[in-house]
Amino acid sequence: MSVHSHPGDDTLLRYAAGVLPAGPALLVEIHLQACPHCRAAVRRFEAVGGVLLDAAEPAALAGDAFARTLARLGPAPVSGPVSGGLTGSGARRDHLEAGPSGSAAAPRAEGLVLPDGVRLPRPLASRRIGAMMPVAPGVRMGRVHVPEDGQSNVFLFQIGPGRAIPRHTHAGTEYTHVICGGFSDPSGHYGPGDLVEADGDVDHSPRVDDDGTCICLAAFEGRLRFHGLLGVVLRPFI
Amino acid sequence: MSALVVAIARTGDREAFALLFRHFAPRVKAFLMRSGLAANTAEELAQETLLTVWRKASYFDPTRAAASTWIFTIARNLSIDMKRRERNMGTVDLDAVDEEADETSGETILMSAEREARVRAALAKLSEEQAAIVRLSFFQEKPHSQIAQELGIPLGTAKSRVRLALSRLRTLLEDLK
Numbered sequence: 001m002s003v004h005s006h007p008g009d010d011t012l013l014r015y016a017a018g019v020l021p022a023g024p025a026l027l028v029e030i031h032l033q034a035c036p037h038c039r040a041a042v043r044r045f046e047a048v049g050g051v052l053l054d055a056a057e058p059a060a061l062a063g064d065a066f067a068r069t070l071a072r073l074g075p076a077p078v079s080g081p082v083s084g085g086l087t088g089s090g091a092r093r094d095h096l097e098a099g100p101s102g103s104a105a106a107p108r109a110e111g112l113v114l115p116d117g118v119r120l121p122r123p124l125a126s127r128r129i130g131a132m133m134p135v136a137p138g139v140r141m142g143r144v145h146v147p148e149d150g151q152s153n154v155f156l157f158q159i160g161p162g163r164a165i166p167r168h169t170h171a172g173t174e175y176t177h178v179i180c181g182g183f184s185d186p187s188g189h190y191g192p193g194d195l196v197e198a199d200g201d202v203d204h205s206p207r208v209d210d211d212g213t214c215i216c217l218a219a220f221e222g223r224l225r226f227h228g229l230l231g232v233v234l235r236p237f238i
Numbered sequence: 239m240s241a242l243v244v245a246i247a248r249t250g251d252r253e254a255f256a257l258l259f260r261h262f263a264p265r266v267k268a269f270l271m272r273s274g275l276a277a278n279t280a281e282e283l284a285q286e287t288l289l290t291v292w293r294k295a296s297y298f299d300p301t302r303a304a305a306s307t308w309i310f311t312i313a314r315n316l317s318i319d320m321k322r323r324e325r326n327m328g329t330v331d332l333d334a335v336d337e338e339a340d341e342t343s344g345e346t347i348l349m350s351a352e353r354e355a356r357v358r359a360a361l362a363k364l365s366e367e368q369a370a371i372v373r374l375s376f377f378q379e380k381p382h383s384q385i386a387q388e389l390g391i392p393l394g395t396a397k398s399r400v401r402l403a404l405s406r407l408r409t410l411l412e413d414l415k
Binding site for chain 1: 247252255256259262264265267268271272273277281284285288289292296303304307308310313314354357358361372373375376377378400401404405414
């Protein structure tokens with residue numbers, strides 16, 4: 001998979017810093033799986049975080065902070081050769097194990113038709129995805145549940161060949177990740193693995209390639225507004 | 239500092255832990271307060287971060303990252319999880335991708351100390367305003383509007399200055415893998 005469109009540096013920095021909201025962060029996480037280039041950028045920004053941490057003016061701790069931490073240390077950690085474990089994975093490992101149960105339990109985007117050989121990205125595996133509702137000719141969308149951030153709007157789109165997403169604008173940035181197929185808008189053509197960021201002021205109607213269905217994920221910061229009748233139809237939805 | 243983490247991994251060295259705690263716990267607390275956590279929450283998480291350093295020391299790979307970077311990612315992950323728990327939600331692996339090995343060939347691995355020095359030098363080369371922009375981007379959930387406010391510039395200008403500052407930083411760090 002060759003990726004042409006990447007998240008902006010500021011998005012990658014906010015991801016590395018842990019301040020990107022959960023919806024966009026989910027799309028960035030999916031992008032990173034396919035993009036060594038951006039993984040390297042995130043690692044560089046994490047190193048920036050390390051340097052900022054090191055340079056922070058120390059804040060006074062409670063008098064007994066060290067004693068209390070020592071009391072919780074427990075036995076020495078399992079010794080052995082330093083493993084090939086990766087930067088930052090330490091804190092996450094537990095959570096992976098304690099995380100929501102696997103894909104079997106999660107209702108999966110009822111009505112979604114994946115082309116042969118296409119699978120949903122792994123970070124979606126444990127997510128609940130609402131039924132794919134028809135919202136325009138050839139267009140279905142289902143909400144991806146991101147319970148850790150109630151304000152996040154993440155949708156899975158399934159758009160037929162040659163169809164367009166209805167014209168819309170958004171208050172904040174829109175992030176789109178292409179899972180399969182491709183689409184064009186005035187800024188260019190996008191394919192699998194691409195992550196596209198569009199500013200809120202962009203008023204666009206991306207059109208899917210003629211030769212196949214496009215399945216993509218979109219995360220919106222801020223309120224999404226469709227023009228015309230569809231806006232009325234979708235209001236309860238978004 | 240990296241040697242201290244390795245000492246914990248190898249021999250459960252409590253002296254090494256004490257030194258790491260003394261250096262990092264107050265800085266993690268300050269860092270978390272800067273990102274908006276209350277002092278007592280930041281203190282709890284700082285202790286939790288250092289406990290995680292103790293427990294997960296064997297996952298630390300000194301050829302890939304400086305101790306400060308690794309500890310930063312632990313504090314970041316704990317603080318993301320805490321914010322999500324506050325919203326009464328489960329935890330999610332934000333960067334499960336970290337679990338996948340990157341194909342870094344031997345010669346592209348810079349020793350972590352050198353790496354850290356490079357990042358520090360790059361930050362020092364940024365103008366004062368650009369360095370401030372990087373810091374604000376790190377700590378703010380809505381960095382653009384915050385930057386506009388703190389620097390007293392319009393939002394559109396803030397966005398383009400963020401782009402400029404980060405592209406400068408990227409150029410300075412381009413060859414860091």
